[in-house]
Amino acid sequence: MESQYEPWLVMLSIAIAVFASFVAFNLTSRVAAARTRRIAACWLAGSAVCMGTGIWAMHFIGMLALTLAIPVAYGIGMTVLSLLIAIGTSGYSLHILNRASSRAPQLIVAGAVMAGGIVAMHYVGMEALTFNPAVRYDPWLVLASILIAAAASTGALWINRRVRSDRLAASLPLKLLGALIMGLSISGMHYTGMAAAHIPAGAVCITDNGVFNAWWLAGAVGGVAFLLLATSFHLSMVDSYLAARSGQHNLELEKMNAELERNTADLMQANSQLRQEIDERIRSEQKVAYLAYHDTLTSLPNRRMLSSHLLHAVNQAQRQGKTLALLLIDLDRFKTVNDTMGHEAGDQLLLEVATRIRHCLRESDIIARLGGDEFVVMLEDVDTPAAIAVVAEKILAVARWPFVISEQEFYVTASIGISLFPQDGQNEQSLLRCADIAMYKAKDDGKNAFRFFCNELNEHAIEKLTLETYLRTAIERQEISMHYQPKVGLQSGRIVGVEALMRWTHPKLGIVPPSRFIPLAEETRIIRQLGRWAIEESCRQAVAWREQGLGDLNIAVNLSVSQFGDEGLHRDIAAILQSTGMDPTRLELEITESMFMDRFEESLRTIQRLKEAGVRIAVDDFGTGFSSLSTLKNLPIDTLKIDGAFVRGLPADAKDAGITRAIVAMGKTLNVTVVAEAVETEAQRDFLHAASCDQVQGYYYSKPVTAARLSEMLAAPSFA
Numbered sequence: 001m002e003s004q005y006e007p008w009l010v011m012l013s014i015a016i017a018v019f020a021s022f023v024a025f026n027l028t029s030r031v032a033a034a035r036t037r038r039i040a041a042c043w044l045a046g047s048a049v050c051m052g053t054g055i056w057a058m059h060f061i062g063m064l065a066l067t068l069a070i071p072v073a074y075g076i077g078m079t080v081l082s083l084l085i086a087i088g089t090s091g092y093s094l095h096i097l098n099r100a101s102s103r104a105p106q107l108i109v110a111g112a113v114m115a116g117g118i119v120a121m122h123y124v125g126m127e128a129l130t131f132n133p134a135v136r137y138d139p140w141l142v143l144a145s146i147l148i149a150a151a152a153s154t155g156a157l158w159i160n161r162r163v164r165s166d167r168l169a170a171s172l173p174l175k176l177l178g179a180l181i182m183g184l185s186i187s188g189m190h191y192t193g194m195a196a197a198h199i200p201a202g203a204v205c206i207t208d209n210g211v212f213n214a215w216w217l218a219g220a221v222g223g224v225a226f227l228l229l230a231t232s233f234h235l236s237m238v239d240s241y242l243a244a245r246s247g248q249h250n251l252e253l254e255k256m257n258a259e260l261e262r263n264t265a266d267l268m269q270a271n272s273q274l275r276q277e278i279d280e281r282i283r284s285e286q287k288v289a290y291l292a293y294h295d296t297l298t299s300l301p302n303r304r305m306l307s308s309h310l311l312h313a314v315n316q317a318q319r320q321g322k323t324l325a326l327l328l329i330d331l332d333r334f335k336t337v338n339d340t341m342g343h344e345a346g347d348q349l350l351l352e353v354a355t356r357i358r359h360c361l362r363e364s365d366i367i368a369r370l371g372g373d374e375f376v377v378m379l380e381d382v383d384t385p386a387a388i389a390v391v392a393e394k395i396l397a398v399a400r401w402p403f404v405i406s407e408q409e410f411y412v413t414a415s416i417g418i419s420l421f422p423q424d425g426q427n428e429q430s431l432l433r434c435a436d437i438a439m440y441k442a443k444d445d446g447k448n449a450f451r452f453f454c455n456e457l458n459e460h461a462i463e464k465l466t467l468e469t470y471l472r473t474a475i476e477r478q479e480i481s482m483h484y485q486p487k488v489g490l491q492s493g494r495i496v497g498v499e500a501l502m503r504w505t506h507p508k509l510g511i512v513p514p515s516r517f518i519p520l521a522e523e524t525r526i527i528r529q530l531g532r533w534a535i536e537e538s539c540r541q542a543v544a545w546r547e548q549g550l551g552d553l554n555i556a557v558n559l560s561v562s563q564f565g566d567e568g569l570h571r572d573i574a575a576i577l578q579s580t581g582m583d584p585t586r587l588e589l590e591i592t593e594s595m596f597m598d599r600f601e602e603s604l605r606t607i608q609r610l611k612e613a614g615v616r617i618a619v620d621d622f623g624t625g626f627s628s629l630s631t632l633k634n635l636p637i638d639t640l641k642i643d644g645a646f647v648r649g650l651p652a653d654a655k656d657a658g659i660t661r662a663i664v665a666m667g668k669t670l671n672v673t674v675v676a677e678a679v680e681t682e683a684q685r686d687f688l689h690a691a692s693c694d695q696v697q698g699y700y701y702s703k704p705v706t707a708a709r710l711s712e713m714l715a716a717p718s719f720a
């Protein structure tokens with residue numbers, strides 16, 4: 001049968017197919033962007049309807065474009081079925097496409113379903129027309145229509161699959177290309193399918209049982225399809241815009257969230273830093289608090305901590321009517337170790353002492369270090385003095401054990417003073433003062449001992465304190481004077497020298513003997529001032545005698561321990577010699593054995609410096625110490641003074657006699673002058689004379705006398 005196409009309708013059908021594909025693909029991209037599965041399903045359904053309706057509309061407009069010589073009508077059932085096929089297959093195809101990844105098998109399946117749908121829709125739609133005789137199809141062209149649909153659909157879907165972006169602007173060119181290919185696929189299939197159909201000449205359309213008029217159907221289909229597509233497209237645009245905005249908001253939100261997270265992290269870091277600083281601060285505060293209450297060397301409680309313990313213990317003892325004991329421990333030879341071995345060794349010694357004392361005590365007893373070599377032990381709830389004495393004895397015993405420091409052995413002892421609460425004092429100050437007094441008593445009694453405080457000790461301490469106060473002003477009040485005891489040469493019987501001895505005449509106390517005030521002066525360091533004055537005064541006097549023509553006397557002056565240990569002694573002596581005009585060789589400085597035995601090297605240096613100043617050195621009280629011959633041999637001394645203790649037994653005591661002879665012999669060997677002191681009798685003098693002793697001094701000749709009296713004696717002929 002003769003037929004021809006209306007070109008503008010053909011164009012319209014193609015345009016509808018392309019537009020429908022575009023809208024459908026656009027809606028499909030909304031599926032991926034949907035936030036929930038329901039929304040995704042809605043978008044998928046929408047795209048299926050658009051695509052299906054588009055295919056369907058294209059078909060009927062394409063049919064309208066075909067002008068036949070006979071009138072045609074479409075069966076309702078097949079027409080509706082073809083619409084449902086188009087929508088269903090489009091939906092299924094797009095669903096596969098959406099679910100699948102970009103892998104080829106899924107794409108091919110989706111393309112096949114889409115192509116199958118288009119082909120099925122077309123041929124079912126053709127069945128809505130019933131001709132007599134029936135339409136015949138050219139199988140090759142039918143096959144060609146199927147292949148066109150399959151290839152073009154798969155290609156279009158592939159392009160669409162690649163365009164996932166829901167942003168139209170970004171994906172527009174590809175979407176348009178995909179839609180164009182899809183539209184051409186639908187149209188191509190349709191027009192090839194139509195070319196395959198041969199309506200026999202003279203055929204008539206016999207469609208019945210509910211028909212659509214062709215123009216009416218085509219107009220309605222085109223209008224509805226266009227409206228549907230336009231609405232769907234608009235909807236997808238609005239949604240895309242909203243999604244873009246919400247995406248932007250999301251982006252901003254994400255940015256803000258990231259910033260918030262950064263700020264939170266910063267805050268957390270600052271927080272942990274702050275926590276660290278706080279911890280550090282707490283630690284350093286704890287350290288400061290610890291240092292404030294502990295001794296840094298031994299880590300024992302310090303004075304402050306002891307005070308608070310004592311306060312608490314006194315209150316408790318008061319409430320419970322119990323006794324509290326305070327033991328003040330002082331090491332006896334600590335200074336020597338410290339000076340000889342250095343502070344490090346001294347520190348080690350103190351550490352060891354602290355450990356040893358701690359082991360003598362119960363856990364509840366308190367031990368504190370007051371500073372230097374002074375420790376305090378507090379015993380609470382003590383029953384009897386005997387129990388305290390046991391602890392004190394233990395401490396004395398452990399202090400006596402040898403100390404090994406830097407592979408060297410040391411021996412020290414301790415002196416302990418004990419005071420009791422409530423008998424001796426009511427508070428920390430008074431208890432410590434009493435313990436201190438008792439400790440000095442232990443030292444006075446020969447050290448390495450403990451003493452309980454008693455009232456007599458207190459009186460003694462008060463007396464000592466008074467004496468000290470008087471002594472401090474004794475020189476300026478001119479209460480101190482020098483007396484001189486002659487030394488007589490045994491060969492000549494003449495006064496060859498004098499020993500200068502200090503005398504203190506106090507307006508209230510009267511004459512205070514050196515044995516009382518010299519140790520006190522030593523203890524309180526007043527001796528340095530006193531000793532210097534004694535040397536100066538003696539030199540001044542010796543020069544005066546010389547100037548009076550009473551002879552060039554040797555004058556011997558005693559040096560105290562602290563004077564001898566004074567670094568600047570040789571300079572002091574040189575200054576005195578210069579200021580008084582004294583001949584250095586006439587000045588003799590007396591030191592005792594114990595002074596150089598403790599710190600031999602240092603003592604040797606001091607003696608050498610004094611010798612360089614030109615003065616003589618005498619060893620006083622010789623025989624009472626334990627200096628060996630080798631020690632003496634190495635000392636540049638000039639005189640040995642035999643101690644009065646050996647002279648006293650002469651001549652009867654064989655041992656004293658032997659010792660005296662030995663000392664004299666030793667003196668001769670060493671080529672030094674030997675002087676015997678405390679000679680009281682003629683027999684003693686005769687013995688010493690016979691033993692070849694060089695000089696003697698003692699009451700036999702004269703007690704120490706004033707300078708004026710000695711001037712008279714010097715004027716006298718001789719003692720011989």
Ligand SMILES: Nc1nc2c(ncn2[C@@H]2O[C@@H]3COP(=O)(O)O[C@H]4[C@@H](O)[C@H](n5cnc6c(=O)[nH]c(N)nc65)O[C@@H]4COP(=O)(O)O[C@H]3[C@H]2O)c(=O)[nH]1
Binds near residue numbers: 557590644679
């Ligand atoms: N029993 C007896 N004693 C005699 C006899 N002849 C002398 N004496 C005493 O023996 C002491 C000798 O002095 P020292 O051994 O150096 O012992 C001295 C000396 O160590 C110290 N001393 C005295 N004056 C000074 C001084 O100016 N400086 C220093 N650092 N110490 C001094 O005081 C100590 C005692 O001095 P003094 O009481 O003056 O006692 C003196 C003296 O009076 C005697 O025949 N029989």
